[in-house]
Amino acid sequence: xxxxxxxxxxxxxxxxxxxxxxxxxxxxxxxxxxxxxxxxxxxxxxxxxxxxxxxxxxxxxxxxxxxxxxxxxxxxxxxxxxxxxxxxxxxxxxxxxxxxxxxxxxxxxxxxxxxxxxxxxxxxxxxxxxxxxxxxxxxxxxxxxxxxxxxxxxxxxxxxxxxxxxxxxxxxxxxxxxxxxxxxxxxxxxxxxxxxxxxxxxxxxxxxxxxxxxxxxxxxxxxxxxxxxxxxxxxxxxxxxxxxxxxxxxxxxxxxxxxxxxxxxxxxxxxxxxxxxxxxxxxxxxxxxxxxxxxxxxxxxxxxxxxxxxxxxxx
Ligand code: NI
Numbered sequence: 001x002x003x004x005x006x007x008x009x010x011x012x013x014x015x016x017x018x019x020x021x022x023x024x025x026x027x028x029x030x031x032x033x034x035x036x037x038x039x040x041x042x043x044x045x046x047x048x049x050x051x052x053x054x055x056x057x058x059x060x061x062x063x064x065x066x067x068x069x070x071x072x073x074x075x076x077x078x079x080x081x082x083x084x085x086x087x088x089x090x091x092x093x094x095x096x097x098x099x100x101x102x103x104x105x106x107x108x109x110x111x112x113x114x115x116x117x118x119x120x121x122x123x124x125x126x127x128x129x130x131x132x133x134x135x136x137x138x139x140x141x142x143x144x145x146x147x148x149x150x151x152x153x154x155x156x157x158x159x160x161x162x163x164x165x166x167x168x169x170x171x172x173x174x175x176x177x178x179x180x181x182x183x184x185x186x187x188x189x190x191x192x193x194x195x196x197x198x199x200x201x202x203x204x205x206x207x208x209x210x211x212x213x214x215x216x217x218x219x220x221x222x223x224x225x226x227x228x229x230x231x232x233x234x235x236x237x238x239x240x241x242x243x244x245x246x247x248x249x250x251x252x253x254x255x256x257x258x259x260x261x262x263x264x265x266x267x268x269x270x271x272x273x274x275x276x277x278x279x280x281x282x283x284x285x286x287x288x289x290x291x292x293x294x295x296x297x298x299x300x301x302x303x304x305x306x307x308x309x310x311x312x313x314x315x
Pocket of ligand 1 (some may be wrong): 174
């Protein structure tokens with residue numbers, strides 16, 4: 001009799017596999033949108049013999065591309081209070097999709113000659129009302145610099161950004177709003193970076209290939225977002241702390257005493273004192289034999305290319 005029932009059940013199951021029908025046995029419903037396997041083992045609380053019931057539900061997943069959740073529940077009821085063990089394996093909906101880091105080619109300029117001593121001046125957090133004067137100073141001295149602009153300042157400063165590129169300077173991203181990326185999630189980091197990249201591209205006409213993290217804060221999400229945005233991460237090797245001192249003489253002295261061949265110098269064009277200091281820093285560095293070049297020029301002088309997502313602080 002038992003054999004006959006088993007045979008009948010097998011036939012029904014085979015039939016359902018061919019037809020795709022959902023079959024309910026004793027109120028057990030097979031879900032059609034989620035793949036789940038539940039094994040519940042209940043031991044009756046009788047001392048001598050336990051009755052065991054095993055319930056299994058399984059159904060084919062409607063859309064195999066949707067995140068899969070596998071839940072295994074084992075419930076054991078004995079004399080002791082019931083204990084439940086649950087293991088859940090979840091595949092998050094937004095797994096960072098990594099890709100091979102893009103190579104960033106040498107810029108299309110020919111300003112560095114063999115044996116040149118080179119320095120890259122960089123200006124963060126702008127543009128500001130002082131940036132135009134800084135561009136005048138650079139132009140008067142035949143010098144070039146890199147501006148790490150905030151994405152949220154790009155839209156209203158389109159003319160300044162275009163002037164920077166026209167005059168041979170480089171524009172990098174300093175993120176959308178100067179958020180620290182130290183504890184940012186992958187998705188937030190990418191969203192912030194993308195927003196900035198797009199705003200700068202729209203305002204200047206060129207997509208930035210460099211990003212400088214606010215506060216120099218490093219994180220995996222920063223590196224991930226930079227890789228996805230095809231941007232190299234740029235820090236610095238000389239910090240005159242111009243934002244702190246706000247004194248042109250101090251800024252001048254710190255740069256002149258510390259800067260040497262291959263350095264990347266961190267400054268901010270949102271302070272009048274910094275632009276005042278540049279009136280002397282730029283011509284005096286040139287007098288000392290330095291050529292003032294962009295970050296991409298400096299970094300690719302001895303490299304064929306840069307790698308997106310990688311950190312660079314010096315030649
Ligand atoms: Ni900054």
